[in-house]
Amino acid sequence: MIIGFAALIGVLYLMKIRSYDMYEKEPLLTLLAVAIFGGITAIAISLFLYDFVEVRHNFLDAVFKIGLIEEASKLLALMFVYLFIRKDFNEIVDGIIYITAISLGFAVIENVFYALKDDQAILTIVMRSLTAVIGHIAFSGYMGAAFIIHVKIHRNYSGLLLALALSALAHGLYDGVLFHERLNFLFIFVFIVLVMGQLWMLKILLGFSAFREELTDASFTETGETVSLHCPHCALSEKPKAVQFWNIRAAICDFCGHLLVHNQNIRHLTTYFRPALNARSFTKQLTRKNRSEFLDSNQKILFDAKSMTLCAKPAELGTWLAGTNIADRERILGLPLVGFILKHLGMRYLMPLRV
Ligand SMILES: [Zn+2]
Known part of the structure; x- marks a missing residue:
């Protein structure tokens, strides 16, 4: 029952993770197999490596022993699993999606170990599912990103090393504040920063996807209804x-053929075509305006504040969205520190491709 319960939570997380892979979803069965076999591989490598070191509960050991061992194990597991999923491993964001599945498998197996040793097994699994499982997912994405660039785009050894260092540091920071009596109030802060960082990187990688459809005159299909x-x-x-x-x-518009996108659907439009941008705050900013204005210098993309409607010819809107998506990516990669890290994880090799 303990194993079944832990596995069920794992499957739910897997489906949630898959929902972020919005352009070309990975097959659920492949993800499940990667979670199981990748997770077992990573756990086995970890257990083997732990035989050679003695771990104390402090910051240094959290980063250089626990973090380094467990994250290196996940990366090695991804390298192994990759041999079987070459065909599906075809979109930049897949790097994060598949290593996340491995981390998930790792965390679920770890949960079972902890629960079997505990009188309150179910409670342990629930608590760890809300913390450690999400934590494990949030540590490893950097390595997935660096690895897919390495095997698909450009030799990226330095990116892989940097990614391993970042993942070990994230993992060590998480465990380190938990171990530290006086700093453990910082745990929730560290946790949120790690999760947000990971989600943000996933969205930036979606911005590079070659599977996003271009918005053209033919993209939208009629539903048969009319609207006012x-x-x-x-x-x-x-x-x-x-x-x-x-x-x-x-x-x-039945008269001029312009596309009319109203209010919350502007957010969906932004989410799909400019994934690296924070769609929620972009839409908020837009709807807070009290006068109409063109969003582009060619004066083709009109936002009407009174009716909260974005109005443009579909193909022109498509060109604008594709251009602003590239600008979003370049702005983020140009940020101090964060941009530097992202570029050296391997995203500098994606820049001139403009896929
Ligand atoms: Zn019109």
């Missing part, structure tokens, strides 16, 4: 046709 939306471009629309693409609902 005002067209800021011609002001003549009577019955705009409702259209949909992915989970973006919009309308096409």
